[in-house]
Amino acid sequence: MPKKLSLTVLFYIFVSTGLVIGGQACTPETNFKISPEYEVSGPDPYFSYQWFLQADGKTNHWNIDSDVVWESGNHGEGVNICVVDPSSIYLRHSDLNSNKDLQKSFNFLVRSRTTDTTIPGGESHGTCAAGVIGAREENSKGIIGVASRANISARTTSGSEADILDALSYQAATTDVSSNSYGPSDATAQVNQYYNVQSFKDGINIGLNSGRRGLGTIFVWAAGNGRRNSDRSNYDGYASNSGVLSICSVGKSGAVSVFSEPGSNLWVCAPGEWIPSTDYKGLKCSDGPEVKSDFADTDYTATFTGTSAAAPVVSGVVGLILKEAALQNKQLGWRDVRIILAKSAQKPQGVTWQPTGIGFNDDYGFGIVNAKNAVALVKNWTSVGTGNWTAENLSAAYLTPTGSGSFDVASGYVALNKYTISPAAVNFIEHIDLQIQMTHTDPGALEANLVYKPLDASKSVVSKILTPHSCLDSQGSTVSCQGGSNLTYTFGVANFLGESAQGTWELQIKNNNGNSAGGSISGWRLKIYGH
Amino acid sequence: MGIKPIGVMFFVLLMMTPALFAQVISTYYWNEEGEKVLLEPVPNYIVEFATAEPGTYQPSLTKTQKPLAERKFPGARILLLNSSAYSKAIASKTSGGWDQSSPLFKENGDIKALAGGVFVYLKPGLEISAIQSLWQKLDLKVLKRYPEEGPTKMWLIESPSGLESLNLANQLIEDHSDFVLKARPNFWQPMETRELKKLLPILPSSKLQSPQAPKIKSKKIK
Numbered sequence: 001m002p003k004k005l006s007l008t009v010l011f012y013i014f015v016s017t018g019l020v021i022g023g024q025a026c027t028p029e030t031n032f033k034i035s036p037e038y039e040v041s042g043p044d045p046y047f048s049y050q051w052f053l054q055a056d057g058k059t060n061h062w063n064i065d066s067d068v069v070w071e072s073g074n075h076g077e078g079v080n081i082c083v084v085d086p087s088s089i090y091l092r093h094s095d096l097n098s099n100k101d102l103q104k105s106f107n108f109l110v111r112s113r114t115t116d117t118t119i120p121g122g123e124s125h126g127t128c129a130a131g132v133i134g135a136r137e138e139n140s141k142g143i144i145g146v147a148s149r150a151n152i153s154a155r156t157t158s159g160s161e162a163d164i165l166d167a168l169s170y171q172a173a174t175t176d177v178s179s180n181s182y183g184p185s186d187a188t189a190q191v192n193q194y195y196n197v198q199s200f201k202d203g204i205n206i207g208l209n210s211g212r213r214g215l216g217t218i219f220v221w222a223a224g225n226g227r228r229n230s231d232r233s234n235y236d237g238y239a240s241n242s243g244v245l246s247i248c249s250v251g252k253s254g255a256v257s258v259f260s261e262p263g264s265n266l267w268v269c270a271p272g273e274w275i276p277s278t279d280y281k282g283l284k285c286s287d288g289p290e291v292k293s294d295f296a297d298t299d300y301t302a303t304f305t306g307t308s309a310a311a312p313v314v315s316g317v318v319g320l321i322l323k324e325a326a327l328q329n330k331q332l333g334w335r336d337v338r339i340i341l342a343k344s345a346q347k348p349q350g351v352t353w354q355p356t357g358i359g360f361n362d363d364y365g366f367g368i369v370n371a372k373n374a375v376a377l378v379k380n381w382t383s384v385g386t387g388n389w390t391a392e393n394l395s396a397a398y399l400t401p402t403g404s405g406s407f408d409v410a411s412g413y414v415a416l417n418k419y420t421i422s423p424a425a426v427n428f429i430e431h432i433d434l435q436i437q438m439t440h441t442d443p444g445a446l447e448a449n450l451v452y453k454p455l456d457a458s459k460s461v462v463s464k465i466l467t468p469h470s471c472l473d474s475q476g477s478t479v480s481c482q483g484g485s486n487l488t489y490t491f492g493v494a495n496f497l498g499e500s501a502q503g504t505w506e507l508q509i510k511n512n513n514g515n516s517a518g519g520s521i522s523g524w525r526l527k528i529y530g531h
Numbered sequence: 532m533g534i535k536p537i538g539v540m541f542f543v544l545l546m547m548t549p550a551l552f553a554q555v556i557s558t559y560y561w562n563e564e565g566e567k568v569l570l571e572p573v574p575n576y577i578v579e580f581a582t583a584e585p586g587t588y589q590p591s592l593t594k595t596q597k598p599l600a601e602r603k604f605p606g607a608r609i610l611l612l613n614s615s616a617y618s619k620a621i622a623s624k625t626s627g628g629w630d631q632s633s634p635l636f637k638e639n640g641d642i643k644a645l646a647g648g649v650f651v652y653l654k655p656g657l658e659i660s661a662i663q664s665l666w667q668k669l670d671l672k673v674l675k676r677y678p679e680e681g682p683t684k685m686w687l688i689e690s691p692s693g694l695e696s697l698n699l700a701n702q703l704i705e706d707h708s709d710f711v712l713k714a715r716p717n718f719w720q721p722m723e724t725r726e727l728k729k730l731l732p733i734l735p736s737s738k739l740q741s742p743q744a745p746k747i748k749s750k751k752i753k
Contacts, residue, residue, distance in 0.1 A: 086605035086722045109606045125724045158606030159722035160646040162687055185723050187730035190640050206678050222725040259727055285726055306726035474642055476732030482640030
């Protein structure tokens with residue numbers, strides 16, 4: 001039986017992993033200890049530390065029940081999953097080597113196929129993500145990936161639009177899942193970050209239109225770690241895009257992680273604390289303070305933490321879903337996969353879920369991903385269509401403001417004009433893009449909610465869009481958030497999945513700075529996607 | 532295609548006259564859907580792009596003018612220079628001495644730089660031969676077509692990094708609107724991985740040093 005880490009070592013790990021947010025030391029879960037979880041011995045020596053994969057029979061920790069799927073013979077065989085990352089992705093790692101797909105890999109930083117190159121400042125973050133997804137099972141090495149027989153490819157990108165576009169759209173036709181654990185800074189809490197990156201949108205659209213031989217690549221995205229800085233995932237133009245699944249993080253108890261951002265765009269959470277994984281020749285997973293692998297084998301780490309770790313868990317589960325679909329001879333479009341994940345997610349008790357068809361929470365999205373439930377749903381699944389948002393089998397209602405158009409938000413609470421939709425072209429909402437066009441010196445002063453009521457007013461569902469907060473400027477000072485004139489703010493809204501668009505829609509805005517930071521709204525609109 | 536040097540020279544002059552510079556920083560823009568999007572330079576910060584060898588940079592002013600602070604990102608680093616070095620950096624860039632750099636800008640709060648290259652959408656219905664003649668006439672090199680398969684919808688055109696790419700994009704849309712539907716520079720933005728870590732400001736500061744982490748003497752698990 002492996003030894004447990006000493007308390008001293010745990011202290012150093014807590015401190016050194018940078019668990020200091022907002023000036024206060026914290027841990028993702030204070031009672032968590034790195035220790036083996038299962039009374040099992042298998043050929044993969046660190047499997048017993050992978051607490052999130054299966055129930056341990058002793059404690060009631062949260063897990064994704066992947067073992068049930070594996071026992072049915074599904075390890076994601078043949079599914080093509082790529083890790084896109086601005087860091088080294090070491091596919092020749094001994095635990096990834098059997099699953100590596102170098103033909104689908106590319107390093108856009110150096111324009112070569114070698115993604116193993118050490119990227120200064122990036123270290124082995126991408127290798128950690130790849131291991132969570134696709135470390136080979138029963139090979140007498142390290143750990144087991146969620147989809148341990150999937151084909152794993154790697155694409156290294158920089159922050160240039162050309163690189164991002166290439167990394168997201170490369171060999172789209174044969175890319176089934178794209179796992180992305182990066183984005184704009186979580187430090188600033190600025191509203192509407194990176195919404196205007198056309199190449200990102202182009203890359204996603206190419207994947208949705210041409211990916212997976214027309215069925216659409218599934219884009220999985222880390223929601224962000226800026227919770228303590230008042231950041232919300234729906235301020236992030238990448239994680240809030242209608243074509244991606246935004247993934248939050250939970251710990252062993254199922255509680256949302258202290259770093260995991262809330263948001264109207266969240267889809268599902270996944271375990272994202274102390275996730276054992278592969279790393280790059282002992283290099284750290286983090287580009288923050290120094291972290292060394294705490295396993296004897298320095299090619300592994302027990303401390304991969306963040307929504308960066310949660311996202312690849314979901315990518316692996318999607319691999320299992322797609323393999324099950326292949327076994328059942330079913331064609332799942334990218335929208336099918338999204339709905340399956342939402343419907344099959346587990347909902348922790350003690351959490352308030354919105355009274356919608358599928359139930360939503362601002363911290364959890366639709367709940368915590370569960371592989372067993374998701375794969376079970378595939379068997380009797382009826383497709384909502386294999387087209388994308390703009391395909392003819394997808395209805396969309398596009399609303400424009402009808403009121404006077406201009407609103408003074410400096411004087412307090414304002415309820416903007418309502419839209420009533422009846423009858424609805426969309427009877428099952430899949431996603432909403434909310435756009436608010438406004439001039440404001442400080443959007444962080446605003447509180448905004450999108451409120452939906454069905455025609456019979458039997459319920460009222462509120463989606464939080466903006467919450468009052470300060471921002472940090474790019475040099476780390478607390479400041480008002482960056483506003484501007486006549487800006488269009490776009491927010492992804494997932495809350496209403498499964499509801500009919502029929503009803504009234506209202507945007508409520510309150511300016512918490514009183515008259516000190518004024519502004520006006522020139523319009524708002526909804527783009528409702530669904531079928 | 533010859534790049535109009537006016538904007539670049541203007542920029543250099545402005546660097547040498549800070550007061551005047553402050554008045555006209557809004558003169559930088561790019562064209563999006565018929566609207567001019569303002570780019571506000573962030574004084575004293577530049578972005579240097581790595582060569583094909585990761586983590587290595589072309590010989591630059593940093594050899595003689597050590598940056599006050601630096602923050603590394605994959606494929607690029609943001610440097611804080613003093614005013615004099617900043618002016619020299621911009622001047623050196625315009626004379627071709629420092630090809631892999633760009634001034635740093637803010638656009639509605641987002642940090643951006645010009646990585647080199649221009650994305651171009653042409654008007655629909657153009658014959659391939661007309662498109663090729665256009666590139667030839669303008670002496671432009673196509674780096675890539677998008678999407679990879681099927682009819683091309685967008686071209687990535689080669690250009691140096693920095694203001695040259697901004698000028699080229701604006702020139703294409705403003706002077707060749709009979710062919711060009713949209714043209715925008717290949718922007719670079721800081722990208723962060725999302726593992727748990729201390730969240731650092733995007734821009735390096737001469738006052739703020741990276742935190743020194745304690746060395747770990749971790750016991751190993753067999």
